[in-house]
Amino acid sequence: MVDYHIGVVFQALQCPQNYLRIQDDTLIGTVASTDVATKENLQNLEEVGKALLKKPMSRVNFATGVYEPFKNGGTNEDALKRFAKLLSEERRRRTARSPNAKSV
Template sequence: MFDRGSKVMVEQNLPTAIETLHAKDHYFRIQDDTLCGDLSSMDKATRKNLDDLVKFSDELLVKPVSKRNPNTGVLEPCSRETNAEALIRLAKLLSEGRKRRPAPIRD
């Protein structure tokens, strides 16, 4: 129940915050609705479950970037880019931005 409520809050409020802050190019969220059973448990840290989570995440990386359709609530592909490609692009963008900022002054 808590997990579902948290997802709903994020999905409803985050798009407004991102748009308001003009941060569309600096935010990326990978979400999948197929996680269930032991994989979705927050307290099952068995070796098998952890290995299964790694496998699940590897499969998620090769899926296309998706966004939730606000009218249907369904996750739909929105790009030809995979999640892995989008993460790499975002990491480069954030790294370049960090390099352009002045280094902090240290004593």
Template sequence: MIGGIRLDETVTNVVIPTFDMKLLKPTIFTSSQAKRDESMMALLSDVVIGTAAAPTLFPPYSFQITTSEGVTTKFNLYDGGLVAGNPTLVALTETVKEMNGNVDYTKFRVLSLGTGTEEFQGYEADSHCWGKVALKYLLYDPILSTAGERMAEVYAGMLLRTDIYPNNYIRIQIDTLNSTENNMEDPSTENLQNLVEIGEKLLNQTLTRYDPSTGRFLPVSNGVTTRQSLLRFAEELSAEKKRRETKRKLFGAI
């Protein structure tokens, strides 16, 4: 349990996007900022509940932080997925802010885990009329729910130069779920087990990558599986950790 752990006390740096429904703006919580700014030194549990408050599924979440000088900041939070369904760009931006000097994006390694989306067909422009739709439909209409995520895919690929360095950015995502598999209101044991099986199958299937020309996740040309790609990613991280530890022993803090 995370109990009374504050954001500035996390084992590793974290970046958690939320949306403040009172101020109508994204609010990004980071452990690095919490260490510098007492007004952002939130309980990790508060931030997690706020970023998970998906509309129609969970109520919005409110909490406040009072600094040692008596200044109180109140947050009224909704699901971070409203502004960052794929938070890769948020993580990249916050990482770059902590770096000094020129940034070489080709040295970044990003692993992004999606939660799966339902397979859908787009609309012809003259056949789709918004009308007076319900909030739930509006929020989960395919056009609105995927637009931001797709833009994140395009820009992440551009920044990380995946056209030249395809292994720099791995996005594990499936966009062919049916309505039953994608039903977030069904926490039954049967449905959860079905999702586990989908994930296990995904590991053994060919890795997919977002294709801007079709708007779909398509199998990579070299046939590498998701499992193989993740193992290679882990090996790279392990090698980098050993390299840094060796450098630290020889030359002190990096």
């Protein structure tokens, strides 16, 4: 529900490209629990995360509520790299405009 509602907000603000959520709704057992911090489970979670990075980027279809592959979105890893670059550039711009910015 959170993904759906936040996605609608970003869509209404005409900036859906600024919203990125990567999740796996298929987790079961201990790997789906937030309370199991055993070494084995943490290693399993790491593997889940690595696999998620390789999956195609997807977004929720607001008409159906179903996740669908995002055309030309690439993988989740590609999306994270693009998003990190966007955030880095935004910080650089804000720092440059700051009255407290020091020249480098």
